Amino acid sequence: MKSGARVLMILGAVVAVLSIVVGVVLAVVGLRPATRIEAKSIPVAGPGNSVEHHFDADEKIVLYTPGTNGPYQESPPRCSITGGSVSQTATPNSSVTLSGVNQVSFAAYTIATAGTYRITCDRSGVTIAPPLSVGGILGGVGGILLAVFGGLVGLVMFVVGLVVTLARRRTPRAPGPQGFASGPVPPNRAG
Incomplete structure (x- = not known):
């Protein structure tokens, strides 16, 4: 599951960055004629x-x-x-x-x-x-929405992956195979 959390982090970062970049480009291209x-x-x-x-x-x-x-x-x-x-x-x-x-x-x-x-x-x-x-305005507004909501979705994916990764590092590991106890052996009191 370690790799699943890392994949989620990487995927979240990619989604956030791509959403923001594509959204900003669409917003600028779409709203430029209105200005x-x-x-x-x-x-x-x-x-x-x-x-x-x-x-x-x-x-x-x-x-x-x-x-x-x-x-x-x-x-x-x-x-x-x-x-x-x-x-x-x-x-x-x-x-x-x-x-x-x-x-x-x-x-x-x-x-x-x-x-x-x-x-x-x-x-x-x-x-x-x-x-x-109208197409330009809709494209510009769509770009703004993509940047905001796509960026948020990517950020949430990244944070969830990060939290899962950090939580797994802090959980105590199960002890290895049970071996013989080291140190003094208590006397056998058979009676």
């Missing part, structure tokens, strides 16, 4: 609540407005896009934090042809950003 959204965000804050920006062909954009998840308390802003060919797509139900403000999506578009477009909205506070990658 890029703020870097690529464009506030619609020019004169008349409008902005001009160059978009590439087949680029997807989402319009966000300050708010929280769930139904709007008021109607969402109305925006128009001019300057080229654009098609409205299904609006993803997503929220992001941009510049410290929680924002919810209210419209989504695909740019058909590359060019400079003007986005004009009926009120301020609108932000243009790329859509969130």
